[in-house]
Amino acid sequence: MPDFLTFINEILWGSVLIYLLLFAGIWFTWRSGLVQFRYIRYFTRALKKSFIPQPDGLTAFQALCTSLAARVGSGNIAGVALAISMGGPGAVFWMWVTALIGMATSFAECSLAQLYKTRNRHGQFHGGPAWYMEHGLGMRWMGVLFSVFLLLSFGLVFNAVQASSVAFALAHAWDIPKWLTVSVLAALTLLVCARGLRGIARLTQWLLPLMALLWVVTGLVIIILYIDRMPHVITLIFTGAFGWQEAASGVVGYTFSQALTSGFQRGMFSNEAGMGSSPNAAATASSWPPHPAAQGIVQMIGVFVDTVIICSATAVIILVAGLPEKPLTPDEGILLTQHALVNLTGHWASGYLGVMVFVFAFVSIIANYTYAENNLVFLRLDTRRNIWLLRTGVLVMVMLGAVVSLTLVWQLADISIALMAITNLTAILLLSPVVKTIASDYLRQRKLGIKPHFDPARFPELKPHIAPGVWEGLPRE
Template sequence: MKDFLYFISEILWGSLVTFLLLGTGLWFTIRTGFVQFRYFRQTRENLKKSTIPRPHGITAFQALCTGLASRVGSGNLTGVALAISAGGPGAVFWMWVAALIGMATCFAECALAQVYKVKDEHGRYRGGPAWYIERGLGMRKMGVLLAIFLLLAFGVVFNAVQSSTIANALHQAFSVPRLGCGIAVAVLCGLVITRGMQGVARVAQWLMPLIAVVWIGTGLIVLISHLDKVPYMLTTIVRGAFGWQEAAAGTAGYTLSQALTNGVQRGLFSNEAGMGSTPNAAAAAASWPPHPASQGFVQMAGVLIDTLLICSATAAIILLSGVGDSPNGEENGIILVQQSLSHLTGPWAGQFIAIVVLLFAFTSIIANYAYAENNLVFLRLGSRGKIWLLRLVVLGMVVLGSVSQITLVWPLADVIMALMVCINLIAILMLSPVVRAVTADYLRQRKLGAVPHFDPHRFPEISHYIESDVWESRPPR
């Protein structure tokens, strides 16, 4: 089974998904006028007002933190370690490229999630890829397929990955029994997920800034204390990215392919740009200014924080330690990170990493549940009994993942993720005229000095697909 999953994953990621992801990012970069570079100031301005509470939805800051909670999981530690082990230091470069290009993709999918969001029976906003596929493209069956993949990925597989990473880290650092660890994490997660998206968002807005600051700060301390090795590390990353070191040995093409594939693959698993997950949180936000593009700008910051800061901190720790160059580099990813930081700072680092992993993976599990519940509602299975069944399945996978082998879970996660990416990217490419029009509308109002607001009547070609009571036609005060 494991060999079959690796075979399918290699086919999907070897060319199709990698180049579709990069191509889509480049398309939206050009289509939106290089939005992640020229207009990043809008992200800063919208973040200043992102904590303002508004009716019917979570705040923009809570949506950002929920998106980060899902992004910032074991992929930021284990995924980076596995990418470096499989693709060499050059994989880090392609992770950076995937993030910079993926910011435009993230902007597009989150703006679309806002355009086509709806109100549920409780008056709360819901939306995401399944909704903009159904309402924007009129293809409900395609939306159902994506929702099923997302349920499997975020409700089942990814939570097993996170739980497995927690169990490995705590067992390595504190000799905690893996099953006991899984049960304890399941209990903690259960206390949060019973409160739905709103409960997850409230926890995420307090935990995520703390976790991000702690890990980025750790990376900065390591960099400062080993400044003499930093130039060599950066040179190794760039040379490895293009296979220059291996050119003389005649293996440059293979090395470049490995670095590119592993860097983009693990970068996506970490920042989730283009996967179709973050839009589920973005759609739940009552953004200020009341315009779909505002949430797109805010969520772009999540990609930047996740990959260019948090993943880079992990990569620096691994590469500066030199542990990844040893025969132990093929070991479980989280053990490699623990060994690397211990080598640089002392034996206490293994226990510190275990606590960091617990926080990372805990927030990721609760955010994953929120996404799964959202898509259960899209499938018209949002009754109280079915939601409780989903919660039991999620918590069961947390327990099961703590005692399962990650060698089987990772390739399964890769296959499901690839299928989700393909469906979502095709959908947002088909809806790219809407993204362009919405972006231009937002920037035009900013240029005029007005507070941007979204009036569906200015877009007659799509106005009848937008829920009428979600957006007010009157300009905000």
């Protein structure tokens, strides 16, 4: 089975997805007018009113923290370690590339999610890729397919990845039995998930920024303490990105292909740009100003924060400590980061990292759950019984994190990412004229010096496909 899954991964990542991701990122960078560079100055304006509770949806900040919670997990620590061990330091460069071009892709998918969002029976916003596949493309079957892939990925597989990383980290730090770690994680997950989307959003909006800041500060402290090693680290990253480095004694040589593939795989697993996950959070927001592009701008910043800032903190810790002597198995990914931090700061760092991984994994699991439940709504299966079946499935996968092979779980995660991404990227590329319309309308109003306001009446070709009552009659101030 592992050999078969490896073969499938090589086909999906080596022959299909890397080129599709590159094309989509470059295409939307051009179609949106260099959105990740020109619109970034509007980020703070798009977060206005972010701390004032909204009656019909999450605030922009809550939606951003929820999507970041799903992004920030073992992928930021164990995933970066795996990328470096399999692709060398150059993989870090290609992770940065996935972030920079992925910001445009994220803008596209999250703006579309905002545009085609609907209200549920309680008046709350819902939406995501499945919705724009149905309403924007008229392909409900595609939305159903995407929802099934997402339920398998975020409802099941990814949660085992997170739980397994935590179990390994705490077992290594304090010899805590893996079954005990995953049991506590499962209990906390059930407690929070039972509070629903708003309860999860309220938790992530204060817990996630705190933990992310702590990890970034950790990286900065390492840079300051070992500033003399930083020129060498930077040289390794840029020469390794194109396979220019030579194999040194005790260190394997990495090719351009290894660096590119590993960087894209782990970068996408971490920042999720193009995967179609973060649009599920973006659609729930009461966007301000009331324009779909505003939430697209907010969400694309999440890609930058996740990969260029948080993942880079992990990469610095590993590379300052020294490259691994051989490629690691997925089981050893988290251990590499632990060993690196311990070598640089002392034994206490092993437990510190264990706590960080636990909290990152916890917020990631509960955010993953919100995505899965959201797609039950699209499938019209959001009955009380089915919701509890989903919660049970999440808990079972968390518990399996103590016993299942992490190599197998990572392979399944990579396949599920690829299937989700291929479906979602196909949809947003077909909807790229709509993305251009949204981006142009937002920028036009900004240039006129007025607060952007989306008026469906100005776009008769879009109005029949937009849910009534979502964008009409919104206040301008």
